[in-house]
Amino acid sequence: MKKRTFLKTTGAIIAGSVLSPLTFCTNPEEKMEEKAVEAIRKNWAGNLEYHAKLFHEPANIETVQAIIKESQKIRALGSKHCFNHIADSNFAQISSRSFNKLISIDSAKMTATIGAGAKYGEVVEELHNQGYAIHNLASLPHITIGGAIATSTHGSGIKLGNLGAPVIGMKFVNGKGEIVNLSVEDDAETLNGVITHLGAFGLITELTLKIEPAFDVRQDIYLSLPVANLLENFNEIMGAGYSVSLFTDYQTDTVNQVWIKSRMDQGGFESGSEFYGAIPADRNVHPIIEISAENCTEQMGNPGPWYDRLPHFKMNFTPSNGVELQAEYFVPLEHGAEAYQEISKLKDLIKPYLMISEIRTIAANEQWMSPFYKQDSVAFHFTLEQDWEGVKGILPEIEKALTPFNVKPHWGKMFTLEPSVLQSRYANLNKFKEFVAEHDPEGKFRNEFMEKYLYS
Ligand SMILES: Cc1cc2nc3c(=O)[nH]c(=O)nc-3n(C[C@H](O)[C@H](O)[C@H](O)COP(=O)(O)OP(=O)(O)OC[C@H]3O[C@@H](n4cnc5c(N)ncnc54)[C@H](O)[C@@H]3O)c2cc1C
Incomplete structure (x- = not known):
C-alpha cells in the first residue's frame, strides 16, 4: 500500500500563481468522506472561491486511474488562471501538477512530449537549451499546458494558431479510469477536434507537441x-x-x-x-x-x-x-x-x-x-x-x-452571453459531446459550468 500523505489545512487562502496543494490524496483506497477539508481556495485572480471539498494531486497515472474510478464527480485543475468557474467542482478537483516534466524529444520527428501539468515557464528553457522552440506562447508563461489548451488559450500572430495548434498527441485518463492515447497518425480528426478539451472528458497527463528549431x-x-x-x-x-x-x-x-x-x-x-x-x-x-x-x-x-x-x-x-x-x-x-x-x-x-x-x-x-x-x-x-x-x-x-x-x-474569462447563443456558435458541439459521452459516460467531469454552457 502506498504511503498516504494527507495535509489538512483550514482557512488557507491561496491566491498566488504557484499551486500549493492543500490535500494530497495519493491513496485511492482511502474512503472519500475521510478526505474532506475545510479550506478556502481561490483562483489566481482571487475573484472566485472553488467549491470542491476534495483536492487530489496524484503522483502517478495508476493513482489517477484509481481516484477517477472511485469518484462520482471530479474536475481537473491546472494553475487556476481562469476567471470563471470552468475548473470548479462541488465535489473534487484533481491536478496533473505531478506530471510536469519535459519527458522526451524526438529530434527526427521534431516533437516533444511534455507532462500536461507543466507550466510553460517550467519547460521552455530546457527545450531552448536543447535547440528547440514552440511556435508561440500566451502573454504569460505561468499556466499549465493542459489547462491552457483546454480553453483555447492563444498568443498573437496572424499566421499562428492557438497554443493547442502544435498538439499531435494526447494521453489522458478518461471518466472510466482508462488510459487513452490519441495521436495524429491514428486519428487526426478526432485528436484535432478535442484539443480545446474544456476539461470535459478526463485528466490529461501528457501532450506531444510539434517543435521547431530554436529562434x-x-x-x-x-x-x-x-x-x-x-x-x-x-x-x-x-x-x-x-x-x-x-x-x-x-x-x-x-x-x-x-x-x-x-x-x-x-x-x-x-x-x-x-x-x-x-x-x-x-x-x-x-x-x-x-x-x-x-x-x-x-x-x-x-x-x-x-x-x-x-x-x-x-x-x-x-x-x-x-x-x-x-x-x-x-x-x-x-x-x-x-x-x-x-x-x-x-x-x-x-x-x-x-x-x-x-x-x-x-x-x-x-x-x-x-x-x-x-x-x-x-x-x-x-x-x-x-x-x-x-x-x-x-x-x-x-x-x-x-x-x-x-x-x-474566451472559455476561461468572464462573459454573460446566453448558453443558447454560445451553443449556436459551435457547429460541432454534438460531435464533441459524443466524444465526451464515449469517454465519460457517467458525466463525472461535468460541472455546473459545463451543464450550463454545453448541456442546458
Ligand atoms: C494574468 C493572466 C494572463 C492571461 N493571458 C492569456 C493569454 O495571453 N491568452 C489567453 O488565451 N488566455 C490568457 N489567460 C487565460 C488563461 O491562460 C486560460 O484561461 C488558461 O486556460 C488557464 O490555464 P490553467 O493552467 O490556469 O488552468 P485552470 O484555469 O486551472 O483550468 C482551466 C481548464 O482546464 C481544465 N484542465 C486543467 N488542467 C487539466 C488537465 N491536466 N486535464 C484536463 N483538464 C484540465 C480545467 O478543468 C478547466 O476546465 C490569462 C489569464 C491570466 C490570469
Whole structure:
C-alpha cells in the first residue's frame, strides 16, 4: 500500500500563481468522506472561491486511474488562471501538477512530449537549451499546458494558431479510469477536434507537441498609433511582425501601444522613426503604462530567446495587474476594424472599469470547441477592475455590439452571453459531446459550468 500523505489545512487562502496543494490524496483506497477539508481556495485572480471539498494531486497515472474510478464527480485543475468557474467542482478537483516534466524529444520527428501539468515557464528553457522552440506562447508563461489548451488559450500572430495548434498527441485518463492515447497518425480528426478539451472528458497527463528549431525574437514597441491608420491598415499592422499586439483604452484617437515581436531568423523587424504614424518607445513599457516594466520581457529591439520574448510577462514576476477580471471576445479577422469601431462607441461606458484592452490575432484551426474553428480571428481582450457588479453591466453591451460578427467569448474569462447563443456558435458541439459521452459516460467531469454552457 502506498504511503498516504494527507495535509489538512483550514482557512488557507491561496491566491498566488504557484499551486500549493492543500490535500494530497495519493491513496485511492482511502474512503472519500475521510478526505474532506475545510479550506478556502481561490483562483489566481482571487475573484472566485472553488467549491470542491476534495483536492487530489496524484503522483502517478495508476493513482489517477484509481481516484477517477472511485469518484462520482471530479474536475481537473491546472494553475487556476481562469476567471470563471470552468475548473470548479462541488465535489473534487484533481491536478496533473505531478506530471510536469519535459519527458522526451524526438529530434527526427521534431516533437516533444511534455507532462500536461507543466507550466510553460517550467519547460521552455530546457527545450531552448536543447535547440528547440514552440511556435508561440500566451502573454504569460505561468499556466499549465493542459489547462491552457483546454480553453483555447492563444498568443498573437496572424499566421499562428492557438497554443493547442502544435498538439499531435494526447494521453489522458478518461471518466472510466482508462488510459487513452490519441495521436495524429491514428486519428487526426478526432485528436484535432478535442484539443480545446474544456476539461470535459478526463485528466490529461501528457501532450506531444510539434517543435521547431530554436529562434530568437526582438520586441519593438511603438506608442500612439492613430486609430484612422489602424482602421485603414488593420491586417497590415497586425501582420507587421511574427506576433503583434495592440494595447488601448479606446479613449482617444490613438491606440496606446503597438508591440511587434519579430523573428531574427526571418530578418527581424526593421525599426524606424515611426510606424503608421506611431512613435518608438524610448524605454521598456508595461501594457498599463503606469506600472513598472520590470515584470515585462525585454523590449527595445534587443533580440533574445523565443521563450523570453513571446510572452509579455516574465515567469518569476506577477503577470498583468494581479487584482483584476478579464474578458475576451473573438470575431472573424475580416471584421477587426469594424469591431474596433463598435467597441470604441462604448468608451464612456467601459472607462470606469477598463485597465487596458489588448487586440491580437489567431489563425484558424480544426478544434471543434475552439472559437477559432475554421476562422482566422481577431481577439479583443479586456483587463478590468475586479468589480463584478460593475463589470457584469458592461459585458452585455460589448457582446451586443459584437453580435453582428457572431462574437464568441474566451472559455476561461468572464462573459454573460446566453448558453443558447454560445451553443449556436459551435457547429460541432454534438460531435464533441459524443466524444465526451464515449469517454465519460457517467458525466463525472461535468460541472455546473459545463451543464450550463454545453448541456442546458
Ligand atoms: C494574468 C493572466 C494572463 C492571461 N493571458 C492569456 C493569454 O495571453 N491568452 C489567453 O488565451 N488566455 C490568457 N489567460 C487565460 C488563461 O491562460 C486560460 O484561461 C488558461 O486556460 C488557464 O490555464 P490553467 O493552467 O490556469 O488552468 P485552470 O484555469 O486551472 O483550468 C482551466 C481548464 O482546464 C481544465 N484542465 C486543467 N488542467 C487539466 C488537465 N491536466 N486535464 C484536463 N483538464 C484540465 C480545467 O478543468 C478547466 O476546465 C490569462 C489569464 C491570466 C490570469
